Amino acid sequence: MNALPAVNPARAGVALVVLGVGGVGRALLELLATPAAGALQLVAIADSTRQWVNPRGIVPARARRLLAASVQPRDDEALLGALRDSGLVEQVIVDATASSAVAAHHADWLARGCHVVSANKAALGERLEGWQRLRHASRLGRRRYGDAATVGAGLPVLSTLLRLCQCGDRLRALDGVFSGSLSWLFNNFDGSRPFSALLHEARQRGYTEPDPRLDLGGADVARKLLILARAAGHAIDAHEVHVESLVPGGLREVTVEAFLARASELDAPLEQRRAQAAREGRLLRLLARLDSQGRASVGLVAVEPTHPAARLAGNDNLFALTTVRYHDQPLVIQGPGAGAEVTAQALLGDVLALTADR
Ligand SMILES: NC(=O)c1ccc[n+]([C@@H]2O[C@H](COP(=O)([O-])OP(=O)(O)OC[C@H]3O[C@@H](n4cnc5c(N)ncnc54)[C@H](OP(=O)(O)O)[C@@H]3O)[C@@H](O)[C@H]2O)c1
Numbered sequence: 151m152n153a154l155p156a157v158n159p160a161r162a163g164v165a166l167v168v169l170g171v172g173g174v175g176r177a178l179l180e181l182l183a184t185p186a187a188g189a190l191q192l193v194a195i196a197d198s199t200r201q202w203v204n205p206r207g208i209v210p211a212r213a214r215r216l217l218a219a220s221v222q223p224r225d226d227e228a229l230l231g232a233l234r235d236s237g238l239v240e241q242v243i244v245d246a247t248a249s250s251a252v253a254a255h256h257a258d259w260l261a262r263g264c265h266v267v268s269a270n271k272a273a274l275g276e277r278l279e280g281w282q283r284l285r286h287a288s289r290l291g292r293r294r295y296g297d298a299a300t301v302g303a304g305l306p307v308l309s310t311l312l313r314l315c316q317c318g319d320r321l322r323a324l325d326g327v328f329s330g331s332l333s334w335l336f337n338n339f340d341g342s343r344p345f346s347a348l349l350h351e352a353r354q355r356g357y358t359e360p361d362p363r364l365d366l367g368g369a370d371v372a373r374k375l376l377i378l379a380r381a382a383g384h385a386i387d388a389h390e391v392h393v394e395s396l397v398p399g400g401l402r403e404v405t406v407e408a409f410l411a412r413a414s415e416l417d418a419p420l421e422q423r424r425a426q427a428a429r430e431g432r433l434l435r436l437l438a439r440l441d442s443q444g445r446a447s448v449g450l451v452a453v454e455p456t457h458p459a460a461r462l463a464g465n466d467n468l469f470a471l472t473t474v475r476y477h478d479q480p481l482v483i484q485g486p487g488a489g490a491e492v493t494a495q496a497l498l499g500d501v502l503a504l505t506a507d508r
Contacts, residue, residue, distance in 0.1 A: 164505055165205075165236035167194040167229045170246035171214055174269050174299075177494035178246060182210035190501065193232040196224060198249070203228055205235035226255065233264060242501055245270045246494075253280075260287035260295060267296030267500040269493050274300055274380070275373030278387040281380055296500025301328070301374045304492030305485050307469050311381050314473055314481075321382040323472040323480075324440040326458075328374045330465035330488035331357040331365045332436040337462050339434065345420045346413040353410075357465055357488075361406045366396040366416075368436075368448040375438040375446050378469075384444030394449030396420070396436075427452035435459040458482050 166182075168175055175195075182192055187210075194203040195213050202208065202220040222228070233241035243259050245252055245268040253272035257280075260266055273280055274297055288295045301307050311321065327333045334357050335348050349366075352358050358365050372391045379386055395402075396416065401409050420434075427434050432452035437459060440446045453460050458470050458480070467487025470480035486492060 161237045161239065163236075163238040164190045164240040164242060164501065165193045165233050165238040166190050166501065167196070167233060167243045168192065168213075168246060169196050169229075169244065169252055170249075170270075171195060171197050171217060172246065173490035174493045174497070175246035176214065177490040178244065178497055179210045179213050181494050181498050186502075187498065188502070191236060191238060193236050194229045196229065198247075199224060201225065201229065203232045205232045205237075207236075230259075230262065230264070240265065240505055242267055242504060244268070244497055244501065246497065248272070250276075256295070257283040257287040260284065260293045261291045263291055263293060265294045265296065265501075265504050267299075267497055267504075269299035269497055271300045271370075271373045271377065275377045276388055278380075278385060281376075282385075294504050296497070296504070297377070298500050299493050299496035301377050302467050302469060302483070302485075302487045303489055304496045305467060305469070305483050305487060307483055308378070308381055310481070310483060311378060311471065314471070314475075315382065319473045319475045320442075321440070321471060321473055322442045322477070324375075324378060324382070324469065325437055326468040326470050327435060327462060328371045328438045328467055328469070328487065329365060329436065330467060330486065331359075331362070332371070333462055333467060333487070334465040336433075336435050337464065339420070339424060341421070341424060341428065344414065344417040346417050349413055349416070350410070361409070362413075363397045363402065363406075363409060367402075368393040368395055371436070371438050371448045372446075375440060375448060379440050379444060379446055382440070384440070384446075386444050386446060390446065392445075392447040392449070394447075396450065423450065423452070431455065433460045435462075458484070 192208045192210055193205050195217050200220045201222050201224055202216045242265045247270055250272040253270050256266045256273045273284055331352055334352055338348055353362055372393050424434050434450055435453050437451045438448045459468055462468055466484055469483045472480040
């Protein structure tokens, strides 16, 4: 692992590389063009095939145009070089991609002296070994890992949990609805329309992934649950989360088009569960749960009407934290858990926090 040459400590300031100019990356560039970004200096941006680098600074409002016209191929070393050549003391890489290959570099970047701020869950929420490597590299390089945007988009979930733990509180239980698309689907699944009709509408509204099985399979919710569980002190691995997939076995391996054409196969079993829950005065919700022993699960639960998840609307997320000190009623964090603008704001907040106490 090469060490970066020491930066010139004469120039205080923050140099920034932004990886990914999709929904979240674009919204971040817009925020960087506002006074809220202060003197942050954008020195490089990249998508999966191109990059644009200028250690003296890139005007955020022009960044996407420059990238679109760029013929510079992707090269991480040139990005790190731009941070170094900026001469600024704080050097930050923002990951606004969904790429596991990009996430695999986070620990290395921390060890080489960069802060990393990520909306990408792959490094924190997959294998335990990857999460441990990040923590080790962060301590070793004395650099921060900004993770606010990995759970709940802009909602202050991880920061609240960490603050409680820092104050000696302990998580006894966590449960909630961690997916905007699954929230919308079950908030609207009242028996008046088949589940597959709701699924098609959710997809048209852009609430689901292009392949809705990524939502229905529960893996994305499981990653968020793992990130929270680990932050609460449970060193659990991905295979230890019990995940109930809503995708029938016969539809898991077919093409997206075939899955969408056969989505009505989901209707009968889900309607049966909904009707059974309704007879008991309950509602179906796709809940993520963690208990005090670190047992983690994701699956469909029939909740009482008094459960906080029963009162959700739209595609809100909900995180209910029962702790030693919040024992009678949980501390509840609720609101939009997706959206490029709020996610970008969480990224900017993490970048600004890097320097706030220095
Ligand atoms: N959207 C939300 O509401 C939300 C909320 C919370 C968290 N997140 C997370 O935020 C991340 C970004 O989401 P998004 O909605 O903006 O995704 P997106 O629209 O699919 O954009 C992804 C971007 O990453 C780029 N990319 C892929 N591989 C790359 C690489 N190796 N190097 C540099 N750039 C690369 C893509 O470039 P190409 O176009 O060239 O492929 C694209 O610009 C994801 O991890 C997502 O889970 C999103």
